[in-house]
Each structure stands twice: as C-alpha cells, then as structure tokens.
Amino acid sequence: MNNRWIALAVLCLCVFQFTLNWFCVVPAFPAIAHEYGLSIPQVAALVAAFVGGYGIFHLPAGWLSARFGMRCALIIGIALEACASLGGALVSSYSAMLATRVIAGAGGACCLGAVVGLVSAWFRERELSFAIGLTTGVAFALGAAAGLFLWSMVVAATGWHTAVIIAGLVGLAVLLLVWFAPIVPRAAAATLDGGHLDMRAVRRVLGNGALWWWGLSIVGSYGAFFTLAQFLPIYAERVLHFSPTEGGRLSALLLLSGIPAAMLGGWVSDRFGRIKLLICGAFVLSGLLTLMLPRLDGGSLHLAAAAIGLITMTGLTPWFSVPAMYPDRIPLHDVPAASGLMLSLAALGGFAVPLGFGRIVASYGFDAGLPYLGIVSIVFTVFGLIAPTPSRRRGMVAHIQTDAA
Secondary structure, eight states: OOHHHHHHHHHHHHHHHHHHHHHTTGGGHHHHHHHHTOOHHHHHHHHHHHHHHHHHTHHHHHHHHHHHOHHHHHHHHHHHHHHHHHHHHHOOSHHHHHHHHHHHHHHHHHHHHHHHHHHHHHHTTSSHHHHHIIIIIIIHHHHHHIIIIIHHHHHHHHOHHHHHHHHHHHHHHHHHHHHHSOOSOGGGHHHHSSOOOSHHHHHHHHTOHHHHHHHHHTHHHHHHHHHHHHHHHHHHHHTSOOOHHHHHHHHHHHHHTHHHHHHHHHHHHHHHOOHHHHHHHHHHHHHHHHHTGGGOOHHHHHHHHHHHHHHHHHHHHHHHHGGGGOTTTSOGGGHHHHHHHHHHHHHHHHHHHHHHHHHHHHHHOHHHHHHHHHHHHHHHTHHHHHSOOOOHHHHHHHHHHHHHO
C-alpha cells in the first residue's frame, strides 16, 4: 500500500479519537445533570466549553505546528484531549468539569489543525478534497456517532465516569500509534518539521481576506449542526417521548449520514470544482430543513436528521479543503494556521449558538429553539456568497512552477 494511504489511515484514527472524546459526554448529560443538579443552560455550557477551548486555540495550535512541526502538534493535541477526558471523569464539581472540557477542546484544535496540514502535505497535488473528506468527514462522523450512540450503551453498562475514562484511553492508544507511525512525508519533512513561525507567516494568514469570509460563512451552520447533534436526543425524549436509545439513534443518524456525503462532496470538489455552490447551497438547504423540525413527527424526524447530516457534510468537506486550495498564497507550513483561522471563526458559532439555543429553549421551548438554529445557518451563509472562489487549477500551476524553480 502507498505510504500516503497508510498515513491517511492513521490520521483518520486521530480524528476518530478527537470526536469520540468530544461527544462521549453527551450520553452522560442526564446523569451529569442529576449528579451536579444542572439546568438546560448549564448543560449547554458543557457543550460550549469544549467548543470555546477548541475555537480559542485553533490559531495558536496552527502556529504551534509552524514552530515545532505538525507531528509534534498532533501528539500534544491528542495527549491534551485524552488526559482532559480522563480528568473530567475524575473531578468532583461542575466548574472543574467545565475546565476539563475547555482543555479537551484546546487539544482537539491542535489535533485537527495538524491533521489537515499533514493530509494536505500528502494529497495536495491530487485527491485533496477526497482525502480531507475521509478525515474531517468520515472519521469525524464515525467518532462522533460512536460517542453519541455507542457510548450511550457504554454509559448504561458502566456508568458515565467509567465510560468517559474508556474514551480517554482510546485517545491514549491512538497517541501511541502516532508516536511510531510514518505520518510525515519524507519529501516535505523540512517544511513540516517546524521553524517557520515569524511575523510574515502571521501576516500571511491574518491578512488573507478569503480565509475570513469563508470562516464566517460557516458560523451559523457549524454551531447549528453540532447543537442539533447534541440536543436532538433531548428534544426527542422530552417532546416526542422517545427512549434514550432512540434519541441517541437520531444523533447517530445525523452524523453517520455524513459519511457518504463527505466522500461525494470530496469527489465532486476534486472532479468538477463548484466550491461555492457546494458549500453555500448545502448550508442554506440544511438551514431550511432545520426550520421545519418542530413540524415533524417521529418518522419524519429520522428522515430529516439523515438529510441534514447528508447535506451539511457535502458542503463541509470542500470548506475544510479551502486553505490548501491557495498554494500560491498559503505555503504548506501555513495550512494549519490558515485552517485554524477559519475554524476559530466557525467555533464562534459552536460556542455562541448552543448558548443562545439553551436560553431560547429555557424561555420559549424547543418550538422556538429549533427554528433559531435554521435561521442562523442561512444568515451566515451570506459571507460565503461574497467570498472569492478558490481556483485549484490556477493555484496548482503556481505551486508546480515554484517547486520547479
């Protein structure tokens, strides 16, 4: 097997453990709320805490990769997230658990940024979006679905403390694999091993308007998607009287339906381009479907959850590929920081949207909270409509000419 596909498999495991340790606490929310006496807004704050740490540390994580190398940043990220999961299961207060979720989010930022950079190094010249889709789409969805659905059974069988500890141990096992696996291409080792952080690199990233527009375009959809993934089971249980297992199945369906969409979105992006249509069209359609959720019964809700996951991930895959699609303006060692800027903006939605959702639901109920998610998804897509469309063909010509020189 080609070394780049072996490396991709290992990087997929890195993303799998990342989302597993993100979502493994969701099936434990009822038990955590009971143990600590939490309200819905306080539970929503646990969601926001992870995404807050995730968002704040995206740019520092990208510059960590530039300074010390992507492999080093990846190892630090996995270690932080896994250890924070272990710590979250062992603390004895709500405030301490909030702190561990922030630390886990920071580790997740280091992990994901380094993965995107390493995948770009292996696949930048061909099959880029497809490879990005396998990591940030397929592996991402599998880890999240395992955390939401499989871990509901682990929580039921072992208790929430033990279940979260097991997820942390999975992260440590992946860390051990990364330590020995050949995840850095030899031809790009000098570029990926660090020593590239200076003010010019900072200005290249922060001064790139395209990254800002594309980052803002996903604020609503990113926040709405992950709020739905974590609160749709609660809505189904409280309003439609689903069992906890049936509610968990809804979230798993939402995420797992993104697996074929990630591969499809990556293939279409690589083959035909149409980046803006794929991204903006997907976010608007998923927003419209979210607006309709309060009108649906149990059977229709399952179909809508699958459709939202399918459509959202079709747009999210090429969105993740955008930084590597400007090789004439974003050197390879800047890709984690460029991705970090976009993901930091996206995480604004991941932090603020669930908090807003929690307050709206507490005051007006789910019938107001769910349409709110659909509206913010559609509104922020406007930034994508005015963002410049990356042209991989033109960028690749510049990249090849630079290499030849």
